Amino acid sequence: MSTDVLNRRSARGATAPRGGALRRPTPYQVYGLLFWLLMTLAYWRVPPCCDAGQHASVVERLRAGLPDAAFHSPYVLAQAAFARLTGLSGWAVLRVWGPLNLLVLLTGVGRFVRALTPRAWAPVLALAFLTVLWGTERVWGGGLIALMPMTGNLGYPSACAIGLAFWAWALTAARARDVRPVRYVGPSGLRGCTGYAALGLLYGTVVLVDPVTGAGAALGAVACVAGWQRGWRAAVAGRWALAGAVAVLVAAGRPYAGWSVVAQGGVPEDLAARCWLALLGLPALWLRARRDSWRDPLVLLTVLECLAPACGRLGGLLGLALAGPQCALAVELAAPRPWPVWRRALGWAAAGGACLGFLTVQAGAVVPRSLDPVGFAQPPRWPSYDWMAGYVRPGDVVLADGSRAVRTLPGYGVTVADARAYLSPASTRAERTAIVRRDRVRWLLLTRHSGVPEEAVVVAWSRRTGEVLARVGGTGSATR
Template sequence: MRERSGAPRAVVPRAAAVPGAAAALVLALLLLVIVRLPWAGDLGMHAATVERLRHRLADPGNPLVDADTPSPYYSPWTLLLGCLARLSGLSVFVVLRVGALAGLALLVTGVWRYVRTLSAHRAAPPLALLGLVLLWGTVPLNWSGFLGLNSLALTVSYPSVCALGLAFHLWAWLARALRGPAGRGTWPGLGALWAVILLCHQFSGVVASLGALAAVLAARAGPAVWARLGAGLATGLVALWWWPYYDFFALLGAGGSLEPVHRPLYRDLPGRYWLVLLGVAALVPRWRRDHRDVLVLFFALGALVFAAGGLSGHYSWGRALPAALLPAQLAAALEPVRAGRRAVRAGWACALSGALAVGTWAQAGTVGYVVGRGALPEPVAARYRTPWTGYHWITPWVRYGDVVMARTLPARQIPAYGAYTVAPGYPDFFLPDEERRREAVRRYFAAGTPEAVRRDIVREYGVRWVVDRGAGPRRDGLRAVARGPGGQVLYRVR
């Protein structure tokens, strides 16, 4: 049900000014972060994906290793960025900055449109933006698809931000289609948009699907609407089946290799999310007003999937947690501006202001990605996490397509500069010899491995370079050519 503010008309602009200014400051911070583009997590994977598409748009091959395999990272979003890189000649990191700007714009406009379907109050959209990035906990969680301020600063150039932005647009479009007459192309368009979200970021696609299901259940749709939904769903399934860069439906069997990676999502839940409890409390009056409130249903679906993943050991289902967090955060942001008694609204406003202040302090270290750690006061600097330094120092020697022998952490960054590694830095469901490659890397760097075995590994995978820590060449057939941060050395294979 769309809520109307009970505040007097003259008070509305003043009431919206403070959250509007605060949201503008948060967006300004994120824009400055994009200029710096701090490196952490999966940035190297996405940079490598764009780089492969720049060179071979139709058949890019594996983005990390020299193998002709598909990859779920070749999405409509990275394809668009790859075309931009190919046509403009811009460096991959400049293209990622452009993508970050576009993804952030999609997210902000999507939140704005969706919140407008829930409340007409002018303060609702900026309050929603603040709630989504600040109502988390005092232990920051950095993960793609999770919109905490610190996490968003590090993942703003990822496809997950674009996918979540499109998800908010999907929910807003669907809510309006469910409320009144829709054009003939509306439902197929919704299905196509749903497919694009799933292809861009599969986990955010699950969140988008749960939000769409909540909207349909809340609307008490009749048979005619369900028939139109079926047509839209069929359109989306056809688009998923047609996508040429990878088999989307094959990913349904990839859960086993992802469970260990996602197990940390079920740890330290109170520290990471306790501020969201305000949103859970805000869902209670919404449920009392309407047992089929869209945010209540959305939260219930997300919580159910997350709990089922933890109980069954399918920890990758934990990536559906934003489906519970987002509606709770939105409920907390909207409760102070709903229609009702002024004293009740004032109480919710005080609670929300306090929670947002705590959330701001908990994620204050994000400022360090703009000004650097040295410019931060010590209490804030303690909350700053130093980003990765990257491997630009190897580029004068390592050329596009060269194969580099490296351990896991360097292997997550080196492909961003055009090189391949022997083993991928991330799990790769479509790479049939992934474990064999990982074993080759382990054997190469093991202290007791005979030199003849190392030479066989070098020949098998066409290794031209080795990156390792050390003061000098420790093995036959290697010559040090460059030294990087942390005592790392680039060796040329003779």
């Protein structure tokens, strides 16, 4: 047999007929895909609630070319451009972007946990703990979302900002630890400045999308750099200073008129009721600090994110503060067997907490979360106003006396005005007419407990809520 034949049989890589073996998916890729599919279906099933109407309103107004400068951000502008290209409404855009936000969030969590440890099951456990160990409420003001009970939050800008923050932390950790292969380096042996500038641009973008989350992302960046960066010298400090300067310059351009990033209130009174299950991660965080160092990034992250709310500001950072203990718990429980006694006890405690996380309190009784009206297994109590969309046009002014209507109607492109003066028992017909002319009111949306004024003409009503749509101030905008 000739040497040529031997050489052909030993061909590998690019010269092989089929290449190498197929790459097997990681546990997190499998679990994350299933999780994404489940939560996407749940998100599309649950009607929008809470502040979704305000977010849809901004997209709708920008799509129609109406000014709304107080809420311009790269995220909202991208949504408005997408709406104009596709012709979708603000509500439809939120429906489409919810799964996209979830994808950014899932990939960000996985990338950040992989920066902490090479253990394959650590990202899976981290996502599970971040999902079920946070009680029945979402975390405040842009914090990480408790995805199971509040799927409606996936369409919010804060969901995208959280995912981008995890991505920024992962990239910061990679540069601070210098674990990624470097193909081209400068004369000093360091990475080029372009990557640091791009990292600063990412942090600035997080601030533009959601300022509270951006502040938390900045504290996380400080924790990663302080915990992992070694060999400080002028060139290293200059690169991190460049990243910080770019982030500040980008964030300084935010157009949130009259809005301050550091004026977001203090610690909520029901803190213990909302996040007591997350305390299961504190033993793992303490063990990590004792074994490794108190300069560990997860320890610093938790401390910094908790200090800001404790000082009476940035209460929304508590959501990001809880990410540290949960990630530490995931890293500990992803360790290979055999486990010592303390790790087995920690695992059983985490399993018990996860079971409690799938329960909620309803009417004084503990029931599975699938039976909770605010969950995704049954229709929520938040109403939909599609029934009046055939009458009310974008730009019309509506007087509404229901709290949920006030928060939902802006998503249909209408302007909601205060109905208290109009519906006051002491108001006369002349005074009501003056209010209609002054505010250019066209419609009244009244609850079933409110009487319809004599000058109003009822055109539609909701079978579900009993709300009544009445026309005032001239002819209607549309008819059925």
